[in-house]
Amino acid sequence: MSNGPWTVEAPVFRRVGVPMEMEEVTVVPPRAGEVAVRLVASGVCHSCLHSIDGSLEGTPLPIILGDEGAGVVVEVGEGVTMVEPGDHAVISWAPSCGQCRECLGGRPARCTRKPTFGVFSDGETRFRRGDEQIFHYGPATHSPYVILPQSAAIKIDKSVPLDRAALVGCSLSTGAGAVFNTAGVTAGQSVAVVGCGGVGLNAVHAAYVAGAFPVIAVDPVEIKLDAARRLGASGTVSSSGEQMAEAIRSASGGGVDVVIVAVGSTVAIEQGMLALNPGGKCVVIGAPPTGAMLSIDPHSLRAKETTLMGCSYGSCNPPVDFPRLIGLFQSGRFKIDEMVSRRYALDEINEAYENLAAGKDLRGLIVFDGAEA
Numbered sequence: 001m002s003n004g005p006w007t008v009e010a011p012v013f014r015r016v017g018v019p020m021e022m023e024e025v026t027v028v029p030p031r032a033g034e035v036a037v038r039l040v041a042s043g044v045c046h047s048c049l050h051s052i053d054g055s056l057e058g059t060p061l062p063i064i065l066g067d068e069g070a071g072v073v074v075e076v077g078e079g080v081t082m083v084e085p086g087d088h089a090v091i092s093w094a095p096s097c098g099q100c101r102e103c104l105g106g107r108p109a110r111c112t113r114k115p116t117f118g119v120f121s122d123g124e125t126r127f128r129r130g131d132e133q134i135f136h137y138g139p140a141t142h143s144p145y146v147i148l149p150q151s152a153a154i155k156i157d158k159s160v161p162l163d164r165a166a167l168v169g170c171s172l173s174t175g176a177g178a179v180f181n182t183a184g185v186t187a188g189q190s191v192a193v194v195g196c197g198g199v200g201l202n203a204v205h206a207a208y209v210a211g212a213f214p215v216i217a218v219d220p221v222e223i224k225l226d227a228a229r230r231l232g233a234s235g236t237v238s239s240s241g242e243q244m245a246e247a248i249r250s251a252s253g254g255g256v257d258v259v260i261v262a263v264g265s266t267v268a269i270e271q272g273m274l275a276l277n278p279g280g281k282c283v284v285i286g287a288p289p290t291g292a293m294l295s296i297d298p299h300s301l302r303a304k305e306t307t308l309m310g311c312s313y314g315s316c317n318p319p320v321d322f323p324r325l326i327g328l329f330q331s332g333r334f335k336i337d338e339m340v341s342r343r344y345a346l347d348e349i350n351e352a353y354e355n356l357a358a359g360k361d362l363r364g365l366i367v368f369d370g371a372e373a
């Protein structure tokens, strides 16, 4: 197993509207407290699409995208104790400092000392092209090799197929975590999930696994509703816009206890609030465009005692929750295979994002060349 630096061919995103090209990039060796991981598979996530289409402002460029993946640890820096070379790891996109009030309280998704977008906590990147620094979209899992703080490499059992485990790093932990952790859905509660992409389908499935009924999947795209039915949705709604709340109320027999909004739309959040039963919770996962504002009726909020909640990374504590979610998968209680609609080679990355934007994929998965799953 060779040590760094590594020279790789990685897709670099340089400008909105310009397709990524495969470029030769140097990955510098891990520093103290860091690990190097060789990727086996990486999911294609809507969060990165927000940078590609320009709806998320402030993406530092040039950048290597990718917030979901799994692979094999190949080298560790000084002082690393959580993994060693040869270990299999799911990559978390939210490294945590381990020392702030939120981390110490077991809520690392809320860490208050996260590094600035694009760089490590020392202000530098670990990707170079000549003298040029290439930024990281979180863990930058579309690079064949990545450097991570050790808190972002979660060791898993080697019996878990890494191409399935990759999804645990973002879509699965976010969607399932929104249901299990953020909303705390209990058996018999009614749930609607708005937006049935990678994250939303995992939320639908988690609601089913938690014993919720009915579970209403909401999406305008029929193949996504079909997938949602296979993953446990008891009813579906294809309305969007201002008709959504009424359609959810009608499909659920009056309203739901929990709405999970897994799409970046303010209308979806507002409609989600309107679809709630008294005492219900509306959980916001999706990211509307930068600068968007909500309009909520405070009288209804007060009278119905409803809750509008944010959800970052499924409120997950990765070292605790990732093995738990993988345990559910390995025992046959949580489906992952059904989430992946297509596998791509790394140099097909632009097509993968085009298909995601066009609603043609549930979860697209990049499988790295020569990688053994």
Ligand SMILES: [Zn+2]
Pocket (backbone or CB within 6 Å): 045, 046, 047, 048, 067, 068, 170, 171
């Ligand atoms: Zn993601």
Ligand SMILES: [Zn+2]
Pocket (backbone or CB within 6 Å): 096, 097, 098, 099, 100, 101, 102, 103, 104, 108, 110, 111, 112, 113
């Ligand atoms: Zn922290």
